[in-house]
């Protein structure tokens with residue numbers, strides 16, 4: 001009998017990995033024990049089930065010899081290009097003015113480099129603009145018109161300001177505003193972190209942000225330390241959920257700080273949420289979630305509610321896992337922006 005690889009054995013022994021789906025994708029039924037959450041790099045971890053094809057593109061890039069930054073960029077392009085995704089890229093839910101404003105950031109562990117853009121309209125790949133800011137300017141963060149002028153000057157790919165489907169939904173929403181006060185639309189972000197075989201860490205984050213947000217609103221996603229943080233010596237983390245509840249606490253930085261103190265990435269996510277909830281007047285009613293990896297190939301995630309799912313891809317498997325939640329409130333497999 002062929003020996004089962006140790007990591008796969010651990011997951012199977014924990015009884016948490018369902019039979020493979022038709023696509024060969026695996027879905028955990030319940031949170032996997034922390035002890036099983038480790039693998040050999042290269043390793044790519046991202047938020048939500050929609051991160052899985054993005055992870056797979058990132059891993060394929062790594063295996064073809066691309067750099068860690070190329071891998072993050074190519075992976076996040078998959079989500080930014082997915083016309084069915086209502087929370088990342090130009091298919092995202094627009095702001096209150098009916099325009100999609102995109103936020104993104106990217107970080108390189110080596111050199112501790114970062115680039116970010118906020119409130120960018122009409123460009124397909126904000127992650128690539130963020131990378132260009134990092135690599136070609138002496139700045140970290142460009143926003144609004146300045147970021148768009150920069151993207152245009154760099155010849156970045158353009159797209160519609162809002163998709164036809166989202167425009168129709170926005171028109172309905174606007175009509176309803178006349179009758180009722182703001183229905184808040186949720187949102188989900190792709191935050192991706194990667195550990196390469198050489199031990200270097202990288203990360204990226206991209207979102208269209210909160211649906212029907214005030215024009216000019218920027219969430220946590222492009223803010224280094226909030227939506228994403230990479231410390232090449234210890235680990236990396238990214239966030240999804242209501243940005244206002246992450247950015248007031250530098251959430252991703254805090255996760256990495258707990259990893260630096262020796263916690264397993266999953267415990268670091270849990271501890272971050274506990275600490276934020278302890279300080280916040282809303283307690284655990286925050287709708288925030290984190291994913292994290294460390295230098296040893298350990299990975300994990302956690303959310304304020306139950307059922308936040310994240311995607312983990314390495315040489316041996318590509319899986320969607322359920323993370324532990326701090327409350328019973330159901331997050332569901334798709335988060336806020338999906339039709340209910």
Ligand code: GLY
Nearest residue numbers: 209210219241243
């Ligand atoms: N977490 C994404 C946002 O709040 O915009």
